[in-house]
Amino acid sequence: MAYMGPNPTDVNQTIAEVGIARAIGSHHVASLLFTYRCTIACGHCLFACSPTLPDVCCELDEAVDWLGQLLSTNRVVHIAGGEAMIAWDRLLAVCRAASAAGAMPHFIESNASWATSDVLVRERLTLLRDLGLRGMLYSADPYHQAFVPPERRLRAYTIAVEVFGAQNVIAADLTLPQLEELREIGRDEQRLADYTRSHPPNLVGRAGDSLAAHFPDRPLDELAGDRLWHGEHSQRHCQIEFDPRRMWEIHIDPYGNLQTCCGIVLGNLRRRSLADLMGNGFDDSAVLRAVRDDGPFALLALAESHGYQRRPGYKQKCHLCWEVRRHLRTYYPEQLGPDEVYGEPSSTPPSSR
Ligand code: SF4
Ligand code: SF4
Numbered sequence: 383m384a385y386m387g388p389n390p391t392d393v394n395q396t397i398a399e400v401g402i403a404r405a406i407g408s409h410h411v412a413s414l415l416f417t418y419r420c421t422i423a424c425g426h427c428l429f430a431c432s433p434t435l436p437d438v439c440c441e442l443d444e445a446v447d448w449l450g451q452l453l454s455t456n457r458v459v460h461i462a463g464g465e466a467m468i469a470w471d472r473l474l475a476v477c478r479a480a481s482a483a484g485a486m487p488h489f490i491e492s493n494a495s496w497a498t499s500d501v502l503v504r505e506r507l508t509l510l511r512d513l514g515l516r517g518m519l520y521s522a523d524p525y526h527q528a529f530v531p532p533e534r535r536l537r538a539y540t541i542a543v544e545v546f547g548a549q550n551v552i553a554a555d556l557t558l559p560q561l562e563e564l565r566e567i568g569r570d571e572q573r574l575a576d577y578t579r580s581h582p583p584n585l586v587g588r589a590g591d592s593l594a595a596h597f598p599d600r601p602l603d604e605l606a607g608d609r610l611w612h613g614e615h616s617q618r619h620c621q622i623e624f625d626p627r628r629m630w631e632i633h634i635d636p637y638g639n640l641q642t643c644c645g646i647v648l649g650n651l652r653r654r655s656l657a658d659l660m661g662n663g664f665d666d667s668a669v670l671r672a673v674r675d676d677g678p679f680a681l682l683a684l685a686e687s688h689g690y691q692r693r694p695g696y697k698q699k700c701h702l703c704w705e706v707r708r709h710l711r712t713y714y715p716e717q718l719g720p721d722e723v724y725g726e727p728s729s730t731p732p733s734s735r
Contacts (some may be wrong), residue, residue, distance in 0.1 A: 387412075387457040388627060393488075397458070399454045402489055405458050406468040410455040411448025414448055414487065415635040416440050416466040416473060418722035421495040422529035428587040428644040430725050439469050440636045444651075445476045448634045452486035454587070455632070460519065461492040461535040462633075470496070472504070478512050486514035487551065494520050494538035495530045503537055507545040507620050517550030518542040522561065522579050528568030532561030584611065585701035599695030602679070611643060620693055620703075624648070624674040626660035637720055640664075643700075645707065645723040646673065647716060669714040679702035685709045694726035 389396065389408040390541045396405040415429070417439040423432035440448070452459045465474050469488075490510070497503045507518070520538055527535065536558055542551045556564075567573045578596045583589045585597070606618045611630055623629050623642045633641040638651040640659055648664035664670060672680035678699060682692060683705040696702040711718035718724070 389456070393456050393458055397488060397516055397550075401547065402458060402547060403552045405488075406552065408632055409446070409456065409458050411460060412452040412455050412632045413460050413462045413491070414440060414445060414452060414632070415463055415633050416461050416476070417464040417469060417636060418720075419468050420463060420465040420493070420621045422493060422526070423463070424525040424588070425577075425592050426523075426583045427523045428584060428589060429464070429590040429723050430591075431722070435464070435722050437469075438636050439472050440476065442472075442476055442479055444638065445477045445484050446485050448638075448651055448656075449476075449487055450483065451651070452632070452634065452658065453485060455660070458489070458630070459487045460468055460489045460491055465493055466490055466493065467492055467496040467506075470536065474509070477510060477545065481513040488515070489517040489519055489550070490520075491517065491519040493526050494529055494535045497534040499536035499543075500537060500541065501543045501676075504545070505593070507542055511545050515546075517546040517552065518704070520551070520553035522556055522564060523581075524553050524564045524566075524568035525579050526573055527561055527564040528574075530559055531694050532565055534715060535561055548594050557656065558631050582698070584644075585697050586704045588614070588725070590701055590704035591725065594697050594701055597697040598699075601695050602682075602702070605696065605699040605702060606677070606679070610700075617678045618679055619675050620677045621674055624664065624670070632660075635720065639720060643703070645718060646670070647719055650716075665717070667714065669710060669717045672704065680705045681710065688713050 387409050393405060393409045395411060404566050418429060419433065419435045419437060420431035421433060449459065461473070477486065504652055519543070520535060522535055539551065539555065541554050567577050578593050580596065583593060585594050610620060611623055624667050629642055635641060639647045640649050640651060640656065641647055647668065649659040669681065669684065672684050681703060686692060688710065690706060690709040696705060707718050708724060711724055
């Protein structure tokens with residue numbers, strides 16, 4: 383199939399041979415964003431997730447259908463968020479139904495905030511493993527650890543290794559003192575600012591709003607060669623993030639939006655299948671054509687035609703993209719959404735919500 387991921391070997395065979403962490407490198411990833419709600423609100427969150435967002439999760443039947451479609455891409459498939467564990471009963475129901483339908487994802491991504499006791503973690507992970515889950519991903523950095531107690535992250539990691547094997551746990555193996563150090567950095571404004579400058583995130587979503595001030599403005603002609611989503615350096619265009627075979631990650635959210643680059647909607651699974659979208663072309667739209675073929679520079683021109691006033695400089699190429707997307711989403715609500723990612727409702731409610 384034209385939209386299969388970059389590695390033709392069966393992804394399950396690769397996982398069995400080298401584990402999930404290494405399989406991701408060659409197969410790339412595809413995820414179901416189970417909910418935008420999260421137990422915490424990290425400053426660098428590209429999807430702007432938080433505890434205050436609406437309690438919307440993927441519906442059971444759609445979740446199972448979409449997981450099956452994601453698995454057909456031969457990528458490593460996971461459930462992410464937000465924090466999927468925030469709605470454990472609904473998540474478990476989806477996993478039970480997915481397991482019965484042969485559509486179990488390979489792993490679940492989590493911030494480990496739910497890991498309040500050994501008994502709870504062992505019970506949940508064993509249950510998920512017995513349904514066919516192959517592993518877990520746990521984040522760890524100053525942004526997460528500012529909120530998540532170090533012992534929870536350590537517990538979640540240790541028991542996941544016990545249940546799934548180290549090769550299937552995508553997470554840094556950090557000691558309690560190392561996690562406590564990350565927490566101290568995350569809770570110290572100056573140290574966190576230094577950390578942010580030395581580990582620049584893509585300035586999109588909440589990162590685009592809350593961390594941009596740590597970086598200098600740069601003129602437009604300096605931005606074209608900035609790195610893209612996963613380390614590739616660009617010219618002006620962003621074609622790699624719109625190429626079904628090469629794009630690093632594909633996301634389907636609870637509204638059925640198929641996304642790239644957190645908040646750029648390529649189509650909707652309630653209207654077209656993933657195979658159709660990825661095999662026959664994403665939805666045709668001026669905003670998608672512009673950013674694919676000439677990057678955010680074309681988006682800037684489009685935004686100016688809709689009254690946007692350009693600034694003397696932007697922090698990075700993806701920051702320019704974020705700034706003009708926020709202006710353009712009023713005019714292209716179906717391609718630039720949903721509200722959760724942009725932090726505010728568009729003036730015209732997206733029909734895909
Ligand atoms: S980065 Fe992850 S853990 Fe942090 S707010 Fe976003 S979804 Fe939640
Ligand atoms: S500039 Fe925009 S489209 Fe291009 S990689 Fe960055 S976020 Fe994605």
